[in-house]
Amino acid sequence: MKLEAITGTKKVVTGNHAVSYGVLLSRAQVIAAYPITPQTQIVELLSEFCATGLLKAKFIKVESEHSAMSACVGAAISGVRAFTATSAHGLALMHEMLHWAVGARLPIVVANVNRAMGPGWSVWTDQNDSLSQRDVGMIQLYCESNQEVLDTVIQAFKIGEKVLLPVMVILDAFVLSHTSEPVDIPSQEMVDNFLPPYKPQHYLNIEHPASYGGLTNPDHYFEIRIKIEMAHRAALKVAEEVDKEFQEKFGRGYGLVEPVNCDDAKVIIVTSGTITGTAREVIDKERRKGRKVGLLKIRLFRPTPRERIREILTRAEKIAVIDRNISFGHSGIFAQEIKSILYNEPRRPPIFNFIIGLGGRDVRPEDIEEIIDYVFKKDQPTEDFTLRGVRL
Amino acid sequence: MRQKLKRKRQELINKDFSPKRWQEANQIEELMNPGHFACPGCGGALAMRYALKALGKNTIVVIPACCWSIIDGPFPLHCLKVPLYHTAFETAAIMASGIKAGLEIQGKGDISVLAFAGDGGTADIGIQALSGACERNDDIIYACYDNEAYMNTGIQRSSATPLFAWTTTTPEGTPKGEPKKNMVEIVAAHRIPYTATCSVGFPEDMIAKFKKAKEIRGLKYIHIYAPCPTGWRMAPDLMIKVACLAVETCLFPLYEIEEGIRYKINYFPKEKLPVRDYIRIQGRFSHLREREIELIQKKVDFEWDLLKKRAGLSGG
Numbered sequence: 001m002k003l004e005a006i007t008g009t010k011k012v013v014t015g016n017h018a019v020s021y022g023v024l025l026s027r028a029q030v031i032a033a034y035p036i037t038p039q040t041q042i043v044e045l046l047s048e049f050c051a052t053g054l055l056k057a058k059f060i061k062v063e064s065e066h067s068a069m070s071a072c073v074g075a076a077i078s079g080v081r082a083f084t085a086t087s088a089h090g091l092a093l094m095h096e097m098l099h100w101a102v103g104a105r106l107p108i109v110v111a112n113v114n115r116a117m118g119p120g121w122s123v124w125t126d127q128n129d130s131l132s133q134r135d136v137g138m139i140q141l142y143c144e145s146n147q148e149v150l151d152t153v154i155q156a157f158k159i160g161e162k163v164l165l166p167v168m169v170i171l172d173a174f175v176l177s178h179t180s181e182p183v184d185i186p187s188q189e190m191v192d193n194f195l196p197p198y199k200p201q202h203y204l205n206i207e208h209p210a211s212y213g214g215l216t217n218p219d220h221y222f223e224i225r226i227k228i229e230m231a232h233r234a235a236l237k238v239a240e241e242v243d244k245e246f247q248e249k250f251g252r253g254y255g256l257v258e259p260v261n262c263d264d265a266k267v268i269i270v271t272s273g274t275i276t277g278t279a280r281e282v283i284d285k286e287r288r289k290g291r292k293v294g295l296l297k298i299r300l301f302r303p304t305p306r307e308r309i310r311e312i313l314t315r316a317e318k319i320a321v322i323d324r325n326i327s328f329g330h331s332g333i334f335a336q337e338i339k340s341i342l343y344n345e346p347r348r349p350p351i352f353n354f355i356i357g358l359g360g361r362d363v364r365p366e367d368i369e370e371i372i373d374y375v376f377k378k379d380q381p382t383e384d385f386t387l388r389g390v391r392l
Numbered sequence: 393m394r395q396k397l398k399r400k401r402q403e404l405i406n407k408d409f410s411p412k413r414w415q416e417a418n419q420i421e422e423l424m425n426p427g428h429f430a431c432p433g434c435g436g437a438l439a440m441r442y443a444l445k446a447l448g449k450n451t452i453v454v455i456p457a458c459c460w461s462i463i464d465g466p467f468p469l470h471c472l473k474v475p476l477y478h479t480a481f482e483t484a485a486i487m488a489s490g491i492k493a494g495l496e497i498q499g500k501g502d503i504s505v506l507a508f509a510g511d512g513g514t515a516d517i518g519i520q521a522l523s524g525a526c527e528r529n530d531d532i533i534y535a536c537y538d539n540e541a542y543m544n545t546g547i548q549r550s551s552a553t554p555l556f557a558w559t560t561t562t563p564e565g566t567p568k569g570e571p572k573k574n575m576v577e578i579v580a581a582h583r584i585p586y587t588a589t590c591s592v593g594f595p596e597d598m599i600a601k602f603k604k605a606k607e608i609r610g611l612k613y614i615h616i617y618a619p620c621p622t623g624w625r626m627a628p629d630l631m632i633k634v635a636c637l638a639v640e641t642c643l644f645p646l647y648e649i650e651e652g653i654r655y656k657i658n659y660f661p662k663e664k665l666p667v668r669d670y671i672r673i674q675g676r677f678s679h680l681r682e683r684e685i686e687l688i689q690k691k692v693d694f695e696w697d698l699l700k701k702r703a704g705l706s707g708g
Contacts, residue, residue, distance in 0.1 A: 029497045032490065058493040063524030067486040070479065070521070074454075074490020077477055080497055082490075096480055204452050204475040204491060206503060211470035213478035220467055 001052050008187030015176030018146040018183050019085060019111045019169070020045035022153025024055050025191040028083040028109075029198075030075030032060040032068040034090060037123045038173045039113045042085040065090035069097035069110070076106035077212065079203035081157060083108070087173065088115035088129040095133065098166070102137035102228060104213060107160030107167070107198075109153065110138070114273065114324075115173040116359040124360020125173035127273065127325035131333045137228050139167040139235055140301040142272040146181040148254055148299075151246060154186075158195050158242045163235045165228070173360065175274040186250060194249050232303040239300055256300040259312045261287060265294025267375050268316040270338055272298045275322055275356075275363050282368040293372055298334065306341050313338065314345050320352045320375045323385075324363070331355075331385040352378070353385035361389055417595035420445040428471040430463040433628025435618030435635060437463055438592045439537040440472070440508060443616075446602030447533070449474060451504045452495075454488045456518060457481040458510035459544045459620075460537075482517040484509040485525035488532040496531075504533060504606055511538040511552035515573045522613075526582035529610040533602070536575060536613075539620035547623040555691070556684050558625070558676040567679065571691065576615050576649070583652035585610040590646060591617035593635030597646055597658055604648075617644045625675020637670040642696040643688075647703065655703040667692050 007025060019042045023031070031050070033043040049055035058075075062068045065086050072082040086094060091112050101108050112130050116122035130140060139159060143149045149171050156167040171177055204212070216224065239256055247253030261283060262268055271279050276297040286293040296312055313319055323332025330336065335353035342348050354371050357363040367388055374386070423444035430437035436459050444451065453476045455461060461478060465471050479487040488507035495503050509518055514536035522534060541559045542548040549559040551573040562568040580587040586608050590598035598616065605612035619635050621628040638644035639659060646659040667689045671677040680688075 030490065030493045032493075056497070058497050060489060060493055060530075061528070062486060063520060063527070066482065067521050067524055070483040070486040071490035071493065073479070074477070074487040074492075075494035078452075078491045078494025078498070078500075080494040082494070097483070100480055204477060206450060206452070206475065209470070209473055209475045211464055211467075211472070211476040211478065214464055214470070214476075215462060215466040217466050 001054060003054050003188055007185050008190075010182055010184050012180045013146060013183050013185075014041065014178055014180050015146045015149050015171045016041035016113070016178065017045050018150040019153055019171070020049065021183075021185050022150040023083050023109075024049050025186060025188060026154050026157045026195055027081065027197070028055070028057050029080035030058045030060065030072065030082045031084065032062050032071035032075070032082070033084050033086070034062050034065045034068050036065070036087050036090040038115060038177045039085045039087040039090070039111070041177070042111055065093040066097060069094040069101065072108045073097060073101050073104060073106055076101070076108050077104060077204055079200040081198040082106075083110075085111040085113070087113040088117055091129050091133060092117065095136070098133055098136040098138055101166040105164040105228070105231070107157070107164055109156045109160060110166060110168045111153065112168050112170050113173050113177045114170055122359040123173060125175055125324070126358045126360065127323075127333070130168060130170050131325050133168070134302065134333070137165070137232070138302065139165050139239070141167065141169050141299055142301055143169065143171045143176065143299070144274060144276045144297065146176060146179070146183045147252065149176060150183055150185065151250065151252055151254070154191055154195060155242050155246055159235060159239050161198055162238045162242070163231045164201070165231050165235060170273070172274045190249065194246065236303050236305060254299055256305040257308055257312070258297040258299060260295040260297070262294035262296060262312050262315070264292055266292040266317045267372065268294040268296050268313060268319050269368070269372070270296045270298060270313075270319060270321040270334060272301065272334060273324065275324060278363055278365055279322070279368050282365050282372065286369070286372055291372070291376065304337060304341065309338065309341050310345060313342060313349065314347045316349050318352065318375050319349050320354060320371055322354050322356060322368070322371065324357045326355050326358065335385065350380050352381045354388050355385050356388040363389075413594065413596050417442060417445060417599060420599070423449065423473040425471045425473065428463050429465050430459070431620075431622045431628070433621040433631040434459070434463070435592045435620060435631055436460060436510070436537045436539060439535070439616045439618045442592065442595050442598045443506065443508070443535055443602050444472065444474065446599040447504050447506060447606055450502065451506055452477065452491055454479055454484055454491065454505065454507045456484040456487070456509050456513045457544070458513050459539070460508060460510075462544060481513055483521055484513055484518050485522040485530075485532070485534055488534070489525050489528070489530040492530060492532055501531075507532055507534045509534070509536055510543070511536060511540060512542045512550040515551045515575050522579070523582065526579060526584050526611050526613070529584060531609050531611070533605050533612045533614065535616055537616045537618040539618050539623060540572070541620070541623050543620045543623045555688060556677065556680055558679065559623070564679065579613040580649045580652040582611075584613060585651060586612040586648065587652065588613070588648035589615045589617070589644065591635045591639050591644060592619070593617070593632050593639060594646060594659065601648065623676070625678070626673060630673055634670065634673065637665065641665045641667045641670045641692065643667055643670060643692050645696060645699055647699060655699065657699065657703045
C-alpha cells in the first residue's frame with residue numbers, strides 16, 4: 001500500500017476511518033490506545049498504517065485507557081505529536097490524565113466517539129461521556145459529518161500546538177463512527193503545507209535538566225491555572241484562524257459555530273453533533289412552509305465562542321436548545337451553557353431545552369419538527385426542560 | 393528484660409557494617425544536589441542518589457506521587473541534575489514507556505528512562521501499568537524504593553507493609569495481619585529480562601545492578617530496600633544499619649533474576665543474623681511478642697531456603 005494510492009482522493013469511509021486518515025496525514029509520532037467499541041476501528045486502521053510503515057509512529061498497545069492517555073502525556077513531553085482515541089468508559093477512565101495533559105500544556109489530540117455511559121451497557125451515542133469532561137480544560141470540537149471529522153483532526157493538531165492545549169475531537173457513535181460517507185482525503189503534500197512538524201517549546205531535555213509538574217504552592221498555582229484560561233481565550237482566535245486557513249487551502253471550512261438561516265429567524269434551534277444534519281433538513285422544510293426557523297450548530301464547545309453565540313442568538317425571538325445529554329438534577333448541558341452566555345444580555349430570548357435521543361435512541365426529522373411546533377406555540381418555556389421520545 | 397534489650401540494641405547500633413563500601417560510591421559523580429526535602433536518614437533519597445550515580449547524566453526520571461514528589465523540592469526547585477517528570481500515582485511505568493517511545497521516534501533512544509516509584513505506587517495503585525509495561529517489555533528501568541508503607545501521606549499500610557507492622561491504618565492492637573506482597577516474584581513472572589533486589593545498605597551492589605540494567609534492553613525492575621526512619625519509628629542514624637540488617641538476617645536477600653527464571657543470590661551473609669536483631673530496633677515492631685518474632689523468623693527461613701533452592705536449581 002502506498003500513501004499516494006490512498007490519499008489525495010475521494011473515498012467512501014466511516015467516521016472512524018476518517019479519524020485514522022486524519023491522524024495518518026497529521027503524521028502523529030506516538031499513538032497509544034486501548035480497544036473500546038465503537039472507537040476500535042480508529043486504532044485498528046492506525047495499527048495497519050504503522051505496521052505497513054505508511055505512518056512512521058510508535059504504537060503502544062496499552063493495558064487501559066488510563067495508560068493510553070498517560071503514554072500520550074509521556075510522548076508529548078518528550079517532544080513529539082501524540083494521539084489517542086477512546087469512547088465513554090474509556091474517556092471516563094482517562095479523566096485524571098486529561099487533567100494532567102491540560103495542566104502540563106501538552107497538545108495531544110484525543111478522538112472521542114460519543115457513547116452513552118453504563119450501566120446498563122450501551123454502545124450507542126449520547127454526549128454524557130465527553131460533557132462529563134467539560135471542566136478538565138481540553139478544547140472540545142463536535143463534528144457533524146465524516147468529512148468534518150477528518151478535517152477537524154488535522155485542525156486539532158494545529159490549534160492544540162499553537163496554544164498548548166490538548167484537543168478532543170468528538171463524533172457520534174454509529175451515526176458517524178460506523179456510517180460510511182464520501183470523504184475527500186487530502187494529499188500528504190497539502191496537509192504538510194498546512195500542518196508543519198511539531199516543535200515543542202518545552203520538553204524533557206538532557207541539556208537543560210528541569211523538573212516538570214512538581215509540588216506547586218499557593219504562591220504559584222493560581223497564575224499557572226489562569227494561564228490555562230488565557231490559552232483558552234487565545235484558542236478562540238487561533239481556532240478561527242486555523243479554520244480560515246484550512247478553508248483557503250482545502251476549500252472547506254466549518255467555523256467555530258455555524259448559523260444557518262439565523263438572520264431573520266424567529267426561532268433558532270441550537271444543536272451539536274449529527275442532530276445538526278437532521279435539523280438542516282427540517283429547517284429547509286420549515287422555511288418552505290414559510291416558518292422563520294434558524295439553526296445554530298455549536299462546533300467548538302470549549303472554549304465557548306461566547307461573543308459569536310450572543311451575537312446570533314440575541315436576535316431571535318425564541319431559542320430551542322436540543323441536548324443529547326442530561327446533567328441529572330438540572331437540565332441539558334448545552335442549554336445551561338447557552339443560558340449562562342445570554343444571562344447578562346439586555347435582550348434575552350426565552351430558552352427552551354429539549355432532551356432527546358439518550359443512549360442512541362433515534363432522533364428523527366419528525367422529532368425536530370415537533371420541537372419547532374412546540375416552540376412556535378408557546379411564548380415561554382413552562383418547565384426547565386422538555387423530554388422528547390421517552391416512554392414513561 | 394527491658395535492660396537486656398536496650399543493651400542489645402546499643403550493641404547493634406555500634407556494630408560495624410563496613411563503611412568501606414561507601415567510599416567507592418562517594419567517588420562517582422553526584423547527580424543529586426544537597427538541599428533536598430527528605431526527612432533525616434531517608435532511605436529513598438539515598439536510593440535515588442545511588443541509582444543516578446550508576447545511570448549517569450543521560451537519564452530522564454519519572455516520579456509518580458510518592459515521597460520523591462516532595463524530596464525533589466517544590467516548584468521552581470529541583471535537586472537532580474537530570475530532567476524529572478512528575479506524574480500521577482498509578483502511571484510511573486507507562487509514563488516512562490511513553491517518554492521512551494517519544495525519545496526513540498526522535499532518534500534519542502540512548503537516553504535511559506527511569507521510573508522511580510514507592511511501594512504503594514508499585515505494588516498497589518501502579519501495579520496494572522507496571523504489569524502492562526512488563527508484558528510489552530518496554531525499554532525502561534523501573535525502580536521501586538520500598539519503605540513498606542504510604543510514608544508521604546503519613547505512614548498508612550500498603551500491600552508492601554510487612555506482617556505485624558504498626559502503621560497509622562494498622563494501629564496499636566490491630567497490626568497488619570497479612571504478609572508483604574512479593575513484588576519481585578510478581579514482576580519476574582512476566583519473564584522480563586532483568587529483575588533485581590538491592591538495599592541502600594549495600595551501595596556497591598546497588599550501583600552494579602543499575603549499571604547492569606542500563607545495558608539491557610527491555611524492562612528492568614529493581615526493588616530497592618529503602619528504610620524510612622520516620623515511618624518505622626526509629627532514629628535516623630539507624631537507617632543504614634536496618635538496611636544492612638534486613639540483608640544480614642536474610643529477610644531481604646540481595647538477588648537477581650534473569651529472564652524471570654535464572655536466579656542468582658548476590659550476597660550470602662557470613663553469619664545469618666536472627667530477625668530479632670532487625671525487629672527490635674524498630675518502633676513499628678515494638679509491640680511484637682516473642683512468638684510473633686519466631687513466626688517471622690520461620691517465614692524468613694522458609695523464604696531464604698526457597699530462594700537458595702531456586703538459585704541452586706538454575707545454577708546460581
